[in-house]
Amino acid sequence: MSALVILKNENCQVVIEKGELISFQKDTKEYIHQKGSKGWGNSDIEMFPVIGPISKNNFRVHTEKGDAIQDQHGFLRELEYTLTASNDTTAKLVKTYKKNTQIQNSKFPLKSSEEKLSWPFDFNFEKQFHLENDVLKITFVLTSEKGMPFMLGYHPAFLLSDTGTETVVCKGEKITLDAIFKAGHNAFPLLNSDKIILENTGKNSLEISMEGFGNLMLWTPSFNMLCVEPITQYTSYTDEKFSEKNMRLSEGENIFSMTIKVL
Template identity: 50%
Template structure:
């Protein structure tokens, strides 16, 4: 477990997962064991979205990849790279074609093992500063490797009628609940405010859009994404790929309170 501190902020990281972010002792992150979701954050890589209707296959320039919902990265373990009092870096490394055990098999998937036809290194950094909490992702790999990236943090809700605010609309919790498992799409957006007991501002670089998801009223996932997977049939999920340029891509998310 890694504990980060900066002024009146604290964050706790367990095996690369953000399990706590507090400002003035108020907890902003959904706690494991509470209704809604068994995690507090995770990543969606190298694909976003379900794949069962496509027999768990996703087309790539190097052939079919075997991928379950939201990709194989979440089935791998982070290793600690470095840490300070206010920052920490983790990474995952993958060798092309390596079989990764699928935790959803056999209860929720017919695929016991997953694989991807490209090498990659995935770095995740947390940093506290006067601006708030910054979460960075650096993807390294073969130039032109196709991929999607989504970050999936869950936030506590403590009032009855929280509101999500974008540059051109206000979205209620009931509207997000009505969409269900598909998740509510917020297109072409790099800033969202969550107005609850306190206001959280979430800004991103590199992603482009968001998905909003919850099935309960005590939490909401505000997820920056490079592609909304329900825009296409699962057999055409490859149409949403981004290509890796210059062997590295950087994505950022900033969480600030009261802004």
């Protein structure tokens, strides 16, 4: 597929690179963390079919169809998107996986002992972008065998001023960027939450809302960016085993979304 897909309307522009959201601008002001800047090396990824450091579970996920080998945050990121439809304001992309296909792990050998990853279920994972007025909606449609266990998280990074003065408002509570930074690799959990306001410094605030996930976590390695991550499960509080008993079960088709509104 073409390297870049551009969505635009009178005030806003969105740039997608191989399925990754690399830019969302309103009136030429950028709201997405730029790859190559300090902090995290990406602009967004999806975490699937597991969330968290699965090394504590010997890189194994137990399912009724046998143990699967996975790595931190799953292996969906190792698959490539195919663009299936696009116009000025909408784009649809899909990743398709055939059960038990061996996938090369990009973390091996420097950051992982597992060279190949696999999953004992077929699935299609569709990512949809829709731009309308000052709102970008990103929808995920998971199609799989009914009863397939999974965790899902979305991991977009937002551009900040690098002053440390931004705050996040959730259910009336203000959370400082310093508090999020100090949470470290476990991230800052906002359980049973589906909406925040990111109060930006020097530009419009963002209302970020989610459907289908149920929880959020906030993470930053530096004050120039913030990841706002909707998740189906938060795994850092416990030593839970990665097995279908601790995961969601597919309904055959499951739909999730994040909506980013410039205020």
